[in-house]
Amino acid sequence: DQQVKQNSPSLSVQEGRISILNCDYTNSMFDYFLWYKKYPAEGPTFLISISSIKDKNEDGRFTVFLNKSAKHLSLHIVPSQPGDSAVYFCAASPLSNFGNEKLTFGTGTRLTIIP
Amino acid sequence: EPEVTQTPSHQVTQMGQEVILRCVPISNHLYFYWYRQILGQKVEFLVSFYNNEISEKSEIFDDQFSVERPDGSNFTLKIRSTKLEDSAMYFCASSGLAEEQYFGPGTRLTVT
Secondary structure, eight states: OOSEEOOOSEEEEETTSOEEEEEEEOOTTOOEEEEEEEOTTSOOEEEEEEETTOSEEEETTEEEEEETTTTEEEEEESSOOGGGOEEEEEEEEOOOTTOOOOOEEOOOEEEEEEO | OOOOEEEOSEEEEOTTOOEEEEEEOOTTOOEEEEEEEOTTSOEEEEEEEETTEEEEEOTTOOTTEEEEOOSSSOEEEEESSOOGGGOEEEEEEEEOTTOOOEEOOOEEEEEO
């Protein structure tokens, strides 16, 4: 079951530069997309989300872009900081006005910020 | 800031034993979930729970698994007879209406 794919298992970026993490999905029913950050021995921490009615959502250093026709989304972090080193998970669900939709996760990308 | 908490952080059990994993969701949230992550694999949905009943469950969530909200604050996952393949990190999550899901720190379950 590869409904959500993160094809890069790891990424190294110089501090201060832009980090771009990519995610592809196959299920046309997905309408809501999220990025989570995970440190070892901790649970996933919510970062940013986007619904399919938008193509961009920004929150501070984090911006998520959605290309629905290509079934592709990306997370941009700029500028990258050493504390951003973690595993980043893309997740997707159908959009519901009532919540309660299960999340389907990608396999994650390990981001390392080089000082 | 409110957060989801889980206990214990690590549980070691023998195959065939029952385990109960406990979670305290964020207090004003309505929806509760369990996910698991087997070492080296992706985070997988197990079950969602709303209004004191299961909303959806995955194929993984067979008759050996059950969930309960025994009081106004706790949300539990019970595995009746653990198998070696149940060894994983188990994450509890909660969400409000049409909001993102917030995850707890996880319980590492080791079945020997």
